[in-house]
Amino acid sequence: MFSYILETIASYVTAFISVSGYIGVFVCMIIESACIPLPSEIIMPFSGYIVFLGKFDIWIVTFVGSLGNLVGSLIAYAAGFYGGRPFIEKYGKYVLMSKHDIDVADKWFSKYGDITIFVSRMMPVIRTFISLPAGIARMNIIKFSVYSFIGSLPWCFLLTFIGMKLGENWKSIEVYFHQFDIFIGIIIILGIVYWIKMHFCNKQA
16 A cells, blocks of 8 residues: 555656656655655655756756755744644643643754754655754754755755666665665654653653
């Protein structure tokens, strides 16, 4: 089922980029970075394949992809900045998130937010959703924008370069990144379980 969904998404993405060119790369990366599951592991390697065909330039693709990532990240950041905190303060108790938890997140992003944003842009799964907590924590938007863009450059270049080198076999990259996605997902789930356990322990203490 998952492979069918992935194949369907890939067919739409590749068709859109084939027709719209660099604009398609830009739009797809905006969507991917605005917390909508449109894998950059499809967008950028396919763009690399088009570089292989001689229709795209690798440096322009990298820049356009990173710029799209920045715009999408700013959209998610704004959602967290303007709507995230009030919503969580009102309904967060139903998902075990208190005002204290939000205050801790604010302090954490104030101290470590810049390097977190930079590093996360090169990590599957996490890179898609990191902008929301950054907005909720009200991380400085200039720092957020700079680190988001700079952090996206090596990721976009790497995926494009691999797609270019693989040529017609560019889709084989999905298998490896899907395995990595599963690994990251397991780590996230374990982290959530640990957080809930500690949360209840603190409540009972």
